[in-house]
Amino acid sequence: MSAAPTTLLVVDADATVVEAGAGAAAALGLPGEDPTGRPLAALGARASALLPLVEAARAGRPAEGAEASALALGEGRVVLALPVVETSRAVAGLSATQVLDSISDAFLAFDEEWRFIYVNERSEAILGRTAEDLLGTVVWDEYPEVVGTPFEAAYRQAVATGQPVQVDSYYEPFDMHFSVQVYPFAGGLSVYYTDVTETRRMEAALRQSERQFRQIAETLPQLVWSSPADGVPDYFNERWYAFTGMPRPDEADDETEARGRHAAWATYLHPDDIERARARWQHSLDTGEPYEISYRLLRTEDKAYRWFIGRADPLLGPDGEILRWFGTCTDIEDQKRAEVALRESQERFRLVSEITSDFAYGVRLAADGSLVTEWVLGAYEEILGVPAEIGGRADGWAETLHPEDREAAQGRFAQLMAGEPISGEYRICRPDGTCRWLRDTVRPTRGPDGALTGFVGAASDVTAQVEAELALRQSQARLDMALEGGRIGSWEWDIDSDVLTHDARAAELWGTEPGAITTADEWFGLIHPEDVPDLRDHIAEAVAEGGRYGAEFRVMLPGGGVRWLAGRGTVVPEDGAAGVLYGLNFDVTDRREQEEALRQKNAEMERFAYTVSHDLKSPLVTITGFLGLLKGHVSAGRTEKAVAAADRALGAAERMGRLIEDLLVLSRAGRPAGEPEPVDLDALAGRLAGELRGRAGQAGGVLVVREPLGGVVADKTRLAEALENLLANAVRYGLGGGGTRVEVRTEPTARGALRLVVEDDGPGVPEPYRDRVFELFQRLDTGGDGTGVGLAVVARVMEVLGGRASVESAGGPEGREGARFVLTFPPQAVARDRSSATAPSLEHTLHTS
Amino acid sequence: MTSMDTAHPIVPLRILLVEDDDDHAELTAVALESHDDRHQAIRAHDGAEALDVLYQRGDHAGAPRPDLILLDLNLPRVGGLEVLAAVKQDESLREIPIVVLTTSDAESDRVRAYRYHANSYLVKPVDFPKFESMIHELGNYWARWNHRP
Numbered sequence: 001m002s003a004a005p006t007t008l009l010v011v012d013a014d015a016t017v018v019e020a021g022a023g024a025a026a027a028l029g030l031p032g033e034d035p036t037g038r039p040l041a042a043l044g045a046r047a048s049a050l051l052p053l054v055e056a057a058r059a060g061r062p063a064e065g066a067e068a069s070a071l072a073l074g075e076g077r078v079v080l081a082l083p084v085v086e087t088s089r090a091v092a093g094l095s096a097t098q099v100l101d102s103i104s105d106a107f108l109a110f111d112e113e114w115r116f117i118y119v120n121e122r123s124e125a126i127l128g129r130t131a132e133d134l135l136g137t138v139v140w141d142e143y144p145e146v147v148g149t150p151f152e153a154a155y156r157q158a159v160a161t162g163q164p165v166q167v168d169s170y171y172e173p174f175d176m177h178f179s180v181q182v183y184p185f186a187g188g189l190s191v192y193y194t195d196v197t198e199t200r201r202m203e204a205a206l207r208q209s210e211r212q213f214r215q216i217a218e219t220l221p222q223l224v225w226s227s228p229a230d231g232v233p234d235y236f237n238e239r240w241y242a243f244t245g246m247p248r249p250d251e252a253d254d255e256t257e258a259r260g261r262h263a264a265w266a267t268y269l270h271p272d273d274i275e276r277a278r279a280r281w282q283h284s285l286d287t288g289e290p291y292e293i294s295y296r297l298l299r300t301e302d303k304a305y306r307w308f309i310g311r312a313d314p315l316l317g318p319d320g321e322i323l324r325w326f327g328t329c330t331d332i333e334d335q336k337r338a339e340v341a342l343r344e345s346q347e348r349f350r351l352v353s354e355i356t357s358d359f360a361y362g363v364r365l366a367a368d369g370s371l372v373t374e375w376v377l378g379a380y381e382e383i384l385g386v387p388a389e390i391g392g393r394a395d396g397w398a399e400t401l402h403p404e405d406r407e408a409a410q411g412r413f414a415q416l417m418a419g420e421p422i423s424g425e426y427r428i429c430r431p432d433g434t435c436r437w438l439r440d441t442v443r444p445t446r447g448p449d450g451a452l453t454g455f456v457g458a459a460s461d462v463t464a465q466v467e468a469e470l471a472l473r474q475s476q477a478r479l480d481m482a483l484e485g486g487r488i489g490s491w492e493w494d495i496d497s498d499v500l501t502h503d504a505r506a507a508e509l510w511g512t513e514p515g516a517i518t519t520a521d522e523w524f525g526l527i528h529p530e531d532v533p534d535l536r537d538h539i540a541e542a543v544a545e546g547g548r549y550g551a552e553f554r555v556m557l558p559g560g561g562v563r564w565l566a567g568r569g570t571v572v573p574e575d576g577a578a579g580v581l582y583g584l585n586f587d588v589t590d591r592r593e594q595e596e597a598l599r600q601k602n603a604e605m606e607r608f609a610y611t612v613s614h615d616l617k618s619p620l621v622t623i624t625g626f627l628g629l630l631k632g633h634v635s636a637g638r639t640e641k642a643v644a645a646a647d648r649a650l651g652a653a654e655r656m657g658r659l660i661e662d663l664l665v666l667s668r669a670g671r672p673a674g675e676p677e678p679v680d681l682d683a684l685a686g687r688l689a690g691e692l693r694g695r696a697g698q699a700g701g702v703l704v705v706r707e708p709l710g711g712v713v714a715d716k717t718r719l720a721e722a723l724e725n726l727l728a729n730a731v732r733y734g735l736g737g738g739g740t741r742v743e744v745r746t747e748p749t750a751r752g753a754l755r756l757v758v759e760d761d762g763p764g765v766p767e768p769y770r771d772r773v774f775e776l777f778q779r780l781d782t783g784g785d786g787t788g789v790g791l792a793v794v795a796r797v798m799e800v801l802g803g804r805a806s807v808e809s810a811g812g813p814e815g816r817e818g819a820r821f822v823l824t825f826p827p828q829a830v831a832r833d834r835s836s837a838t839a840p841s842l843e844h845t846l847h848t849s
Numbered sequence: 850m851t852s853m854d855t856a857h858p859i860v861p862l863r864i865l866l867v868e869d870d871d872d873h874a875e876l877t878a879v880a881l882e883s884h885d886d887r888h889q890a891i892r893a894h895d896g897a898e899a900l901d902v903l904y905q906r907g908d909h910a911g912a913p914r915p916d917l918i919l920l921d922l923n924l925p926r927v928g929g930l931e932v933l934a935a936v937k938q939d940e941s942l943r944e945i946p947i948v949v950l951t952t953s954d955a956e957s958d959r960v961r962a963y964r965y966h967a968n969s970y971l972v973k974p975v976d977f978p979k980f981e982s983m984i985h986e987l988g989n990y991w992a993r994w995n996h997r998p
Contacts, residue, residue, distance in 0.1 A: 610955045614923055617952040621973050621980065622872035628977030629879065648872055769926065777923070 013076025027082040060164035074181035158182040223329035245300030270296035306333035364454040385430035402427035437466040495578035528554035564592035622652035662789035669796040673717035681709035699735035706745035711831035722797035725790040734760025752827035764817030861887035865915035867899040880984035896927025937966040
């Protein structure tokens with residue numbers, strides 16, 4: 001080494017100046033500049049010329065040149081001694097020895113005999129001995145513990161090979177870890193060593209920490225990575241590889257390739273996120289600030305991007321330098337989706353609110369128990385006519401309620417305050433005096449402790465609907481009332497699809513169960529066959545013309561019988577379809593029956609008038625005729641003939657009188673004479689038979705009452721008239737026609753009715769005349785004193801009593817077939833307290849007197 | 850009463866009088882006799898007897914065929930319309946003219962009578978002179994002016 005004045009320059013492994021002595025810049029031809037931190041190669045020609053020396057020193061070769069000498073310091077560092085240029089020489093004043101003493105690392109040198117020839121200050125400190133004390137002593141004597149250690153081996157190897165040796169080992173006597181560079185030189189050995197105890201400990205701790213980190217990382221649900229300070233990950237957890245599909249390190253050809261792939265981590269991001277993520281990462285690398293970013297990562301499994309939040313924190317060394325980065329990627333897709341959904345939902349709500357006049361609100365229950373409007377969304381102002389007052393008191397809400405709705409609303413509010421969700425409709429009266437119907441659904445909100453904190457609600461303006469519904473309900477109620485009151489059934493028939501629907505009243509009118517009839521044909525199946533063709537025509541016509549239909553028809557009831565219904569309908573056409581026939585049915589049976597009864601009455605009346613006029617005119621013709629003859633006879637003095645003609649006229653007048661009398665009886669027969677009462681038939685028949693005893697005897701027969709006859713409940717007077725006529729008829733035509741006996745008896749029927757029989761053994765009534773004999777003025781005889789009214793009276797009385805009169809053959813021999821007249825009393829008219837069926841028979845025979 | 854018109858003499862009629870009322874039958878007979886006492890009246894008391902006469906059955910086995918039938922409608926047993934229908938449906942009897950003679954002026958009777966081919970429909974007047982006059986005109990028509998088959 002030169003003893004000339006020099007200045008020193010220390011470069012690191014990258015040949016960058018890390019320390020520069022005074023005058024060094026000048027020595028490099030760069031007076032006034034600070035070469036520190038700049039690569040030697042960038043400091044100009046003089047500096048670049050020093051590079052071969054640096055290399056030589058590092059290689060352990062002699063490194064002495066004209067411009068400088070170099071000495072390796074370990075870890076690639078080299079100290080260069082530069083001659084001080086004139087201008088700087090005076091201020092330099094430093095020797096290589098001083099430089100060596102001043103460097104922070106320990107340095108010592110041995111001669112060929114292993115004697116200490118140099119010990120710098122740092123070495124003195126480490127060895128705990130002064131240079132003075134050590135110089136000249138043999139290392140193996142002073143430090144026998146070194147023998148057998150890797151250090152001794154390295155020293156001897158360097159001497160033996162002439163090559164620098166590097167050793168890194170623990171030295172137990174000092175409990176220290178040294179990194180030692182051994183450089184042989186002619187006549188000795190220089191040893192540069194550094195106390196790396198702390199570094200090694202840290203490295204071990206780091207390794208341990210890294211192992212633990214990886215263990216933890218593999219169990220975390222996130223994607224985890226770590227990288228050295230340069231930011232290129234050297235570790236990803238298994239989850240990363242599985243998620244991204246990045247080949248695992250053991251799938252790579254070599255470490256470089258694996259590292260290259262790791263460096264390309266950003267390629268797994270969504271293209272739109274790559275640049276942002278790289279920039280953000282670079283920023284953290286540059287500044288050491290924690291890294292946090294949202295981005296989308298491609299999932300290899302389904303080639304879908306999912307949102308992640310990426311985070312990384314640096315691990316700092318003792319001096320604040322970054323040792324490693326640890327990072328995680330957390331899947332926030334679901335959260336993102338929820339956020340998006342929430343945003344969309346809010347947006348949708350906002351849009352819907354605008355369209356549907358809805359609003360939502362939140363109310364907080366303040367500590368003092370008052371209600372505070374926290375937020376309002378939607379068409380609040382449009383509906384209520386006043387702007388929402390966020391943060392204002394909400395207690396005044398109840399005052400805007402329509403008075404009729406307050407009680408119910410307050411009831412619901414109490415429920416809400418008890419923690420129950422509520423829903424209801426009420427009217428809010430606006431400042432302009434108008435009221436709006438709101439449909440409000442409110443839910444209580446609770447704090448973490450479960451206590452009620454307020455409520456949130458959603459309200460819609462349903463004024464139009466409510467009013468329409470109200471009108472509809474009123475209309476429906478009126479319609480129902482009308483239909484119910486009028487026993488009107490309604491139905492509708494979808495013509496194209498042939499679907500018939502109807503209400504319960506319609507079903508009742510049709511004699512079916514509700515829902516039993518679903519098509520038109522099923523319905524026509526209920527209709528009396530005689531009415532079907534006309535009805536079909538009516539309906540078809542209405543359908544064809546899209547108009548109305550109206551008809552009256554009979555439905556056949558399941559229990560027999562028919563019901564007259566009136567049908568009214570209207571076809572409501574639809575576009576492209578036949579439409580729907582809406583119809584109503586109502587019962588017109590009573591009217592129809594009344595009409596029928598009226599028709600029958602009219603016909604009867606007509607017949608009556610006809611027969612009366614005929615039969616009354618007949619004696620009149622006789623009277624006038626014979627009076628005419630009488631006149632002639634008197635004029636001609638034919639006294640005898642005159643008297644005969646007068647007799648004929650008188651006879652006809654008498655007959656006319658009888659006829660009029662009988663007609664009066666007949667006219668009364670249709671009117672009740674008294675209330676129905678129990679009638680003892682034995683007593684009645686006994687009395688009437690007694691009255692006719694004389695006439696029966698004159699006719700040469702007997703009249704027999706076979707007791708007991710029992711009793712009926714009937715109009716006694718009318719029944720007496722009927723029975724009297726019947727008995728008189730039997731005496732007149734039965735006995736008068738050659739019969740010998742008239743018998744009165746009763747016969748119960750299987751159905752609980754009672755037959756009162758008046759039977760004779762006279763000529764009988766030939767079959768063709770059996771119905772006609774009960775008609776007015778119908779007589780089988782010619783001449784005689786019958787008026788042809790008696791049996792008509794019988795028939796009329798029985799009709800009014802709810803029974804009927806009939807005649808049948810008594811079953812006698814030809815010519816004496818006999819007539820059996822029967823009065824049939826319905827079960828309800830039969831007195832139950834007496835029975836004629838089981839009582840012994842007793843005959844009263846009325847003989848000719 | 851006899852006719853003075855020699856150019857159109859009365860040809861006496863055999864008349865079947867179907868009438869249940871004895872008084873009416875007698876009055877009709879009196880009126881016919883006063884028209885021409887050569888007329889011959891056969892009395893039937895009801896429709897059944899009238900058919901017996903026409904078919905010459907039972908008690909009327911030898912009854913002559915009438916030239917004219919005077920028929921009441923309201924008769925016991927077989928009614929006047931039934932007699933009318935029976936006669937007009939019978940090939941051998943339908944040429945006999947039938948004059949319905951009744952107290953009924955009901956339209957339904959009139960319509961039915963003509964439907965069954967009655968030759969005439971007369972309502973008995975209540976006034977006897979009118980009745981007699983009607984019978985005389987009837988007699989003139991059928992006995993004097995009408996040419997029989």
